[in-house]
Amino acid sequence: MSNAVLSLQNLNKHFGALQATSDVSLDLKPGEIHALIGPNGAGKSTLIGQIAGNIRPDEGRVFLADTEITGMSIAQRARMGLGRSFQVSSLAEPLSVMRNVMMGVQALQSHSFRFWKPVDRDRQLLEPAYEALERMQLSHRAWTPVFELSHGERRQVEVACALALKPRALLLDEPMAGLGPEGSAKLTELLEALKLEVPILLIEHDMEAVFRLADRISVLVSGSVIAHGDSQAIRQDPRVREAYLGDSDA
Ligand SMILES: Nc1ncnc2c1ncn2[C@@H]1O[C@H](COP(=O)(O)OP(=O)(O)OP(=O)(O)O)[C@@H](O)[C@H]1O
Numbered sequence: 001m002s003n004a005v006l007s008l009q010n011l012n013k014h015f016g017a018l019q020a021t022s023d024v025s026l027d028l029k030p031g032e033i034h035a036l037i038g039p040n041g042a043g044k045s046t047l048i049g050q051i052a053g054n055i056r057p058d059e060g061r062v063f064l065a066d067t068e069i070t071g072m073s074i075a076q077r078a079r080m081g082l083g084r085s086f087q088v089s090s091l092a093e094p095l096s097v098m099r100n101v102m103m104g105v106q107a108l109q110s111h112s113f114r115f116w117k118p119v120d121r122d123r124q125l126l127e128p129a130y131e132a133l134e135r136m137q138l139s140h141r142a143w144t145p146v147f148e149l150s151h152g153e154r155r156q157v158e159v160a161c162a163l164a165l166k167p168r169a170l171l172l173d174e175p176m177a178g179l180g181p182e183g184s185a186k187l188t189e190l191l192e193a194l195k196l197e198v199p200i201l202l203i204e205h206d207m208e209a210v211f212r213l214a215d216r217i218s219v220l221v222s223g224s225v226i227a228h229g230d231s232q233a234i235r236q237d238p239r240v241r242e243a244y245l246g247d248s249d250a
């Protein structure tokens with residue numbers, strides 16, 4: 001048995017005539033960042049959807065550690081320890097940072113709070129939320145409304161929302177999107193520290209961040225993994241250069 005925290009086995013998904021996922025197998029090991037890169041429309045978000053549970057694969061299996069989660073609902077998977085952030089921001093702008101993170105915890109745990117006093121319930125939500133914000137170096141912004149945050153801070157809050165659920169594996173879909181160099185550098189530094197506690201499957205177009213962070217990289221083109229290896233191997237792979245990187249970036 002492998003020691004993978006997450007493993008995908010022969011996933012296939014089509015939308016009409018389009019094969020969005022074509023026989024994809026990959027895994028995520030403890031302590032690592034595994035980056036998934038590829039051009040727009042390659043099927044990266046579709047793959048994340050099949051892991052998180054909002055998209056059903058046509059074929060194939062998904063395991064979280066030794067447990068098969070292929071047939072589970074989104075909430076069941078999240079409770080099992082699958083954390084995710086979205087490509088498009090899902091934060092409630094007028095609410096405080098803390099309230100946003102707490103809502104994520106509440107959505108998942110509400111069934112267990114039925115008989116609890118509100119004050120106990122709040123404590124049960126506050127503690128993991130605060131801890132997650134501290135790990136994202138954002139506790140000083142806990143009571144700031146989201147609309148006052150910089151773009152980079154919002155991305156940090158989104159990761160904190162996922163972290164507050166104490167995930168065993170984290171799926172991040174383009175966390176650096178739209179960030180300037182400073183925001184990217186900050187998030188890169190935070191993710192580098194985080195991976196030691198929670199392994200991360202990272203979708204990212206920011207190649208500087210990918211090459212710095214990723215222990216392994218899989219390259220997805222038209223639904224298929226065309227290459228897999230460490231940063232150096234991927235930089236040098238002629239198929240990757242042709243399909244994705246372009247000679248000037250490689
Ligand atoms: N629900 C859907 N119905 C039909 N086609 C879809 C659906 N979701 C995605 N697709 C198509 O599947 C392909 C893969 O899309 P996906 O969003 O997974 O790509 P991506 O690699 O995440 O791209 P990007 O880098 O732009 O985010 C695209 O051609 C997209 O148009």
Ligand SMILES: [Mg+2]
Nearest residue numbers: 044045046087
């Ligand atoms: Mg996408």
